[in-house]
Amino acid sequence: MANEANAQCDALVAAGLGSLVLFPSDSAYAAREASYWAANARLGPTCIVQPKTTADVSKVLLVLSIAPGNFAVRSGGHSQWAGGSDIHDGVTIDLGAMRNASYDATTQLVSVQPGLSWVDVYEEVEKYGRGVTGGRESTVGIAGFLTGGGNSYFTGRYGFGCDEVANFEVVLATGQVVNANKKTNPDLWKALKGGSGNFGIVTRFDLNTFPSTDVWGGMSIYNSSATEPLIKALVDFTSNNKNYPQDAHILIYQYDPTAGSDIIVATSIVDTYGVVNAPAFAEIQAVQPLVADLEVRTMSNLASAFVLPANQRNIWFTLTFKNDAAVVQKVVDLHEQLVADLKAALPASDFATRCLFQPLPAFFADRSVAQGGNVLGLDSQKDDMILWLGNGVVYSEANQPLMQSKMAAWSSAISSFAKAQGKDVGFVYLNYADGSQDPLSTYGSANIAFIRKVAAKYDPLAVFQRKVPGGFKISRI
């Protein structure tokens, strides 16, 4: 494997691409590895190749598709699990040098290269009074977000991030550059909306924009006695969200000794029209917070104000269940037990946990359908749902296996409880999933068959299945 990987790097150099290749002895190599959001996602590839243009990506793929050995594809590097977008024995194609964003006032599209983070896109479109359905944190990468779905503060108004991609420019394994939109290669366009890295490398996203205003919102922190009313408020907000599609809410539990002494409860609320104390939040705001940071601000400012810490060892699990207070309460109880168990096993300062609940009402999929459809399969869900994200953090490699098994057990216990209550939905959101989860298998049989067919059509030699082991692959379903 190591020999093959060395030969791959040599082949890139021999093809005249040496100026784009970084080796472990290069300081730029270390900087790129350090720029993966999660410390455990950095696998130390044999070399990194950094294309600057679509033509470079095409040349790189021509070499790596043929040379023996495996490779990885990385854009923002926010995939939190080891093997999401890096590789050890092999080459990482790092799109981080492709960082252009340009707004076209005639088409009202913003064309974005995959190396950008969402804050770069917000800053570009805000110059023209426009907005996009992007990530809620400034540093999140755009390519994984958009090809995995993309849950945004704007999802109620505009659907998932992927639904707002008017055109993908894609380099196929053969090096051929194609566009995928409603008229040209529409099957690839739809499959890329949730189907992740199964087809090719996206080198440009042309995104719909909308007239933007400042947004209002931010975070509030409560003591734990607020749990019951806040769970009720979450469930009610989720049921009513279709009447207030401009409003977004996340209920958060966190144990982080560096930020506070024990488990804290927090809410994130955002009105995307900038309405202060918007009526949809009345029930949430009736609960008295200890501290609140709610302001009218630009989206780029909001995205930069609340950012999860990078450079930690992260384990994420996600599940989706029906909008039900008993299930949410059970998850919260299990989180308390998890923290107690971890405190018994580890020094309290050696770990952190988070437990986030995001409304996923059924109407979110209406926009997806209206925009040409995606492959997430949420349009088949008739009930309002809650998207759960559990996040375990450890600071040393030695503690990672323990956290991995505790997080898997937590997720499994939630799943069993939701199933027993008839509240399980089965959907696993790819962008939050652990590598041991199987998000593509939860998209429904028609979408799975469709992704398989499109992958075989655009990558007939199955290069992205055979030689790109990272990410979630349709051939493993």
Ligand SMILES: Cc1cc2nc3c(=O)[nH]c(=O)nc-3n(C[C@H](O)[C@H](O)[C@H](O)COP(=O)(O)OP(=O)(O)OC[C@H]3O[C@@H](n4cnc5c(N)ncnc54)[C@H](O)[C@@H]3O)c2cc1C
């Ligand atoms: C702090 C933080 C906040 C987040 N906030 C949100 C949020 O608000 N909403 C939400 O929905 N998600 C959110 N996420 C999850 C996020 O959407 C995923 O981590 C996503 O994969 C990030 O994209 P990336 O480009 O950084 O991914 P990478 O790690 O670079 O890649 C992810 C996957 O996409 C593939 N890929 C990368 N680039 C390309 C390309 N150009 N063409 C084809 N395939 C490619 C990779 O091979 C890999 O399998 C958040 C994550 C973090 C860590």
